[in-house]
Amino acid sequence: MAIRNLLSLNKKKQKGVIVDRNKESSFPADLMTKCPECKKIYLTKELENNLKVCPHCDYHNKMTAWERVSIFIDEGTFESFDGNLRTSNPLKFPSYLEKVEIDALKTGLNEAVLTGIGNVKGEQVVVAIMDSHFRMGSMGSVVGEKITRAIEKATELKLPFIIFTASGGARMQEGVISLMQMAKTSVALKRHSDLGLLFISVMTHPTTGGVSASFASLGDLNISEPQALIGFAGRRVIEQTVREKLPDDFQTAEFLLAHGQLDAIFHRKEMRDKIATLVKMHSKGGVSHV
Structure with missing residues (x-):
């Protein structure tokens, strides 16, 4: 009985020292x-x-925005934009700014998107990379503003614009102000398109809500990583609305590709090479606006 009691305490004597296996691992x-x-x-x-x-x-x-930069942009060429922009709290939502600050410290970002300019295998591009580790990549006023400014910079410099999306959608703490970013970013993309400039949208897991319903789906080329969740409303909401059981692969990248809503699915290991090739094919793109 004494031995059982010792074993139940999960302790063992070793050379006169008692080792407690319940102690937190080092x-x-x-x-x-x-x-x-x-x-x-x-x-x-x-x-x-x-x-x-x-x-x-x-x-x-999932990858952080900085991890994405490290595997996609040529080393030493990335220059970020608008790192000084900060979110306000227009609706006085309780604890909102405190949560934003926690995510800023955790990710090293000022908001849920990192924007900048850099080279992809020697081709200069403007990029926006959303980070789902920051408020689940939700789109508030600063996210929309940073993406819009990045698009406008690409238009000004007549460069391709590439975005990697990862988002839960519009940010509820900012209400209709977050929804306005859908229109603002879309208008900037229209101006970019009017000059014949390239926009590549790369949807990663997950891309949902107002982001999927605006700039994420407006690419000249809409691309995704494998198995990414892409959609607007949640699966259960749709099933309850249409009163039908949806396919098991509904809202996956593979389902969207099969139904004509994506142009391609690229594995992460080939994404850089594939996009660099696409950019090179359009490197002479851009026509004078009349």
């Missing part, structure tokens, strides 16, 4: 990462070296 919390899809566990470093794509099931894990 391993770093981020040493290992579990794949959300297949549940396999990997060294985080191993996953990062594989561009955060699961080696077992090919699941594309």
Whole structure:
């Protein structure tokens, strides 16, 4: 009985020292990462070296905006825009600014999108990269303003504009002000298009709500990573509205490609090369506006 009691306490004597196995592990919390899809566990470093794509099931894990820059933009060429813009609280939403500040410290971003200019295999482009680690990539006034300014900069310099979307949609804490960004960004893209300039939209997991219903779907080329969730309303909302069971793959990138709503699905490992080729094909694009 005494031995059982000792075992139940999960302690063991080793050379006169009692080791408590219940004590918190000294391993770093981020040493290992579990794949959300297949549940396999990997060294985080191993996953990062594989561009955060699961080696077992090919699941594309979410990336931060800065991680995306590091794998997409030529090293040493990226220059960010509008890092000084800050969100206000027009509706006096409780604790809103405090939560924004926490995400800013966590991500190193001023808002849920990183914008700037850089080269992709030698071709200069203007990019906007949304980050779902910042308020789930939701679109408020600053996100819309940064994207609009980036589009306008691309138009001014007659450069291609590329956006990587990852968003839960319009930000509820800013109400109709967030919804206005759908129109504002779309108007800027129309002016960009009127000059014959290229816009490539790359939808990553997830791209939903007001973002999917505006600039994310307006690309000259609409591209996605594999298995990305792309849609406007949630699956359950749609099923309750239409009173029908939706296909299992509904709102996946593969479903959208099969139904003509995407032009291509590119694996993360080939995304940079494929987009660089597309940009080169259009590098002489842009016509004088009459």
